[in-house]
Amino acid sequence: MIVITSASTSQVQSGTDSTAKKFQAKAPATQPFSAEAFASSNNTTIRWLGMAGFFINSHGTTFMIDPLMEGYDMPLLMDFPIKPKSVPHLDAVLATHSDNDHYSVETFHDLASVTKEFHSTIYVDSLMKNEGFHSFGHYIGDTFHFGKVTARLTLADHAWQNDFPKPGQRYYSPGDACGFWFNTPDGSIWAPGDSRFMQEQLHMPKPDAILFNYSEDAAFHSGLEGAVKIANAYPNTPIILSHWGFVDAPDFSPFNGDPKHLIDKVVNPERINVLAPGEPFILKRLKNKN
Template sequence: MGQNPEPETQHRREGTQPKPQAAAPATQPFGAESFQPSDQTILRWLGMAGFMINVRGTVLMVDPVLGGFDMPLLIDLPISPTTVPRLDAVLVTHSDNDHYSVPTCLDILPVTTEYHSTPYVASLMESEKMPAHGHAIGDTFQVGSAHVTVTPADHAWQNADPQPGQRVFRDEDACGFWIETPDGTIWAPGDSRLIPEHHLTMPAPDALLFDFSDSEWHFGLRGAVDMANAYPTADLLLHHWGSVDAPGFPPFNGNPADLYPVVVNSERIRVLAPGEPFRLRSH
């Protein structure tokens, strides 16, 4: 099974009251028609940290959680795993169960051609009989019209409070994905603390799947803003917010309102509803 998300600590430890959660816009359900070929690349936020990307008919899902999560949700999920007609690949950034959802990945197994992640996560997938491919940081692979490069992450939070018998987690157990399409480049950096020499020095993506919160094991709000402003033309597709009913848990509690005063060219902040289509455009 995948690991649970990093533990809720700060508010419980200090006895403080969490701030109210920002809520995502009302879900826009979608169905089989959204999996058809077209002459463009369309992204849809699935809620949580998940996205579906239809690259002119090559259909990927990144970190999909379409049911079976162990915490209450604030949103309706935009599609049921049993109604997904086909997937060319599922890309998973790391083993936390808000990214690697074993129930979802098993439900969509009959219609999914391949699964891609790090070697550690791929080993978990293989134990569940998924056709998994494990990649080192820097590896590349092709899925139909999408060319994917595996990018580094710093998210080995488990080592800060190890449980008896727990394995030692390595930085390369988590990753991001740089996805090149005929219509532009998408960067899904995954959950990570900021790595300035990497996260602030990439070529400019056209769309950045944007994780922002006060969590110490994520970019942090300041780090996320630094990253956004390093790529001032990239569309910022917000995620990891407004989905989970956990007011004391910083990773799930980013508020888009915090971004507008500090992000350069704030009109590129995209507060999508779960399931809402977004067309990728090269800048």
């Protein structure tokens, strides 16, 4: 696995030419993978799916977090590393919240026939049950198991809908969105999910990897300042970035984090992993978590 310490780009700074786009950091070229990635193994391999999604194979236990592999309603800069029809089997699929770039109903339907179980918050589970998925809902702090993996829901703050109320809209509570903490045979993985910065995020057990939904939008995500605080709270933990460099939307800040801004501000910046979609990362238990 190659650690890239700067983002590649295909767009330029806007100038007098009205057709030029604003600068937008772009992820490295997609590295497609196939059914072989789902086979039994002797380690835990993490792959970014693009968008906010991840695929993990831990000693043959396979699962996805927030997979979106088709059917999105905004233009994309990149190709997804695998199509749903190429996925042979999954022990679990997990959704952190109900936004369609995390809970992709189309993708979930296409994965349903090869997925043993779906997991999310109580609210998102109600949506999944309406779609006929074999799903389970959990409260923040709840723990559940699948295969060789234990998962726990962690707190997140992403109730952006309450700031833009529509007639008849439900009130979104803190427990409607979540992150996930995974314990695997090779160490722990924390996926905080989309969330405003929270002080609680600085006081987690030290994970062996963080799957970080990196956005410089501070209104409903961590923002750059919050991201730096979280990264520096766990100075030896590898951080794998997602939620950046994939959507063609230079004027829409939630998708436009630039890893170079983060790398310049964190302790031990070499642990910031700017992976290509589909590129494998092998999880290793940290020797020094101090």
